[in-house]
Amino acid sequence: xxxxxxxxxxxxxxxxxxxxxxxxxxxxxxxxxxxxxxxxxxxxxxxxxxxxxxxxxxxxxxxxxxxxxxxxxxxxxxxxxxxxxxxxxxxxxxxxxxxxxxxxxxxxxxxxxxxxxxxxxxxxxxxxxxxxxxxxxxxxxxxxxxxxxxxxxxxxxxxxxxxxxxxxxxxxxxxxxxxxxxxxxxxxxxxxxxxxxxxxxxxxxxxxxxxxxxxxxxxxxxxxxxxxxxxxxxxxxxxxxxxxxxxxxxxxxxxxxxxxxxxxxxxxxxxxxxxxxxxxxxxxxxxxxxxxxxxxxxxxxxxxxxxxxxxxxxxxxxxxxxxxxxxxxxx
Numbered sequence: 001x002x003x004x005x006x007x008x009x010x011x012x013x014x015x016x017x018x019x020x021x022x023x024x025x026x027x028x029x030x031x032x033x034x035x036x037x038x039x040x041x042x043x044x045x046x047x048x049x050x051x052x053x054x055x056x057x058x059x060x061x062x063x064x065x066x067x068x069x070x071x072x073x074x075x076x077x078x079x080x081x082x083x084x085x086x087x088x089x090x091x092x093x094x095x096x097x098x099x100x101x102x103x104x105x106x107x108x109x110x111x112x113x114x115x116x117x118x119x120x121x122x123x124x125x126x127x128x129x130x131x132x133x134x135x136x137x138x139x140x141x142x143x144x145x146x147x148x149x150x151x152x153x154x155x156x157x158x159x160x161x162x163x164x165x166x167x168x169x170x171x172x173x174x175x176x177x178x179x180x181x182x183x184x185x186x187x188x189x190x191x192x193x194x195x196x197x198x199x200x201x202x203x204x205x206x207x208x209x210x211x212x213x214x215x216x217x218x219x220x221x222x223x224x225x226x227x228x229x230x231x232x233x234x235x236x237x238x239x240x241x242x243x244x245x246x247x248x249x250x251x252x253x254x255x256x257x258x259x260x261x262x263x264x265x266x267x268x269x270x271x272x273x274x275x276x277x278x279x280x281x282x283x284x285x286x287x288x289x290x291x292x293x294x295x296x297x298x299x300x301x302x303x304x305x306x307x308x309x310x311x312x313x314x315x316x317x318x319x320x321x322x323x324x325x326x327x328x329x330x331x
Contacts, residue, residue: 013249016241021260023238028104030234031095033226037219039211040092045203048084050231052196059193066190075180080198083174087167094160106164108142110258111135113172118252121176130294137291138259144284145262175251188243196239256295259288
């Protein structure tokens with residue numbers, strides 16, 4: 001588990017990233033449904049609490065135990081605060097007052113913040129010009145896919161919008177902070193379980209005091225189904241994948257998922273709901289793809305290698321080398 005994180009993701013990491021994008025792509029839908037009957041803090045508490053129970057049950061079923069040393073417990077608390085309590089609360093509160101599309105665009109700023117945080121905090125994830133250009137392209141593509149119209153209301157609800165941006169910044173710090181679990185030799189499943197357990201302990205009292213959910217009308221069946229989907233799919237399963245990708249590919253590569261979420265949401269809408277895909281959607285997906293290729297760096301290295309090989313075998317170069325050899329022999 002020791003050693004530097006690899007900067008180029010393989011098929012396995014890209015596959016996990018796509019699955020994570022699908023799981024997190026449903027988050028905005030689940031939250032919009034649940035907000036009809038429940039407050040944002042109550043949704044956060046149910047989300048992390050039910051997910052923690054499910055993961056503890058899984059660990060028990062497969063015969064694995066959670067670490068109990070103080071360093072691990074403190075790390076779980078820090079990760080839960082940065083990756084769940086702060087961003088969930090801020091983004092859910094913000095989503096009460098801004099559209100889901102604008103919230104998704106603001107969430108897509110996470111790789112920007114991650115590049116900045118990694119530049120300061122992570123030695124083996126320094127920013128490069130192609131990576132920065134890829135981040136810019138990815139964000140532009142996300143705006144195109146979601147629809148520039150989602151930005152029309154930007155600036156009207158400044159505090160909720162700033163809350164969503166602050167949540168994205170917290171995710172970036174969480175990506176850097178989460179690298180320590182690899183060094184501590186704590187597996188992804190145990191890390192996800194510890195993070196969600198810590199989050200539950202922090203958010204539950206806050207939700208009970210602030211929102212008093214027992215005083216609300218009984219939630220509908222649709223709300224219950226949305227909360228279960230949010231907890232089991234978009235949280236328990238998703239965070240197991242999250243920590244696996246973080247362990248293998250690093251924070252910057254991991255949080256590229258925020259560029260893929262709009263694409264998976266669009267494709268799910270087309271496949272499940274029969275929604276139409278417009279030309280701008282295809283353009284936006286192409287721009288996001290170009291951004292991801294730049295960030296990954298594989299295509300750039302491949303093109304550079306082809307050019308170098310072509311240059312090395314060019315007739316002009318061979319003629320110059322032959323002239324030099326003859327000149328040396330004549331001397």
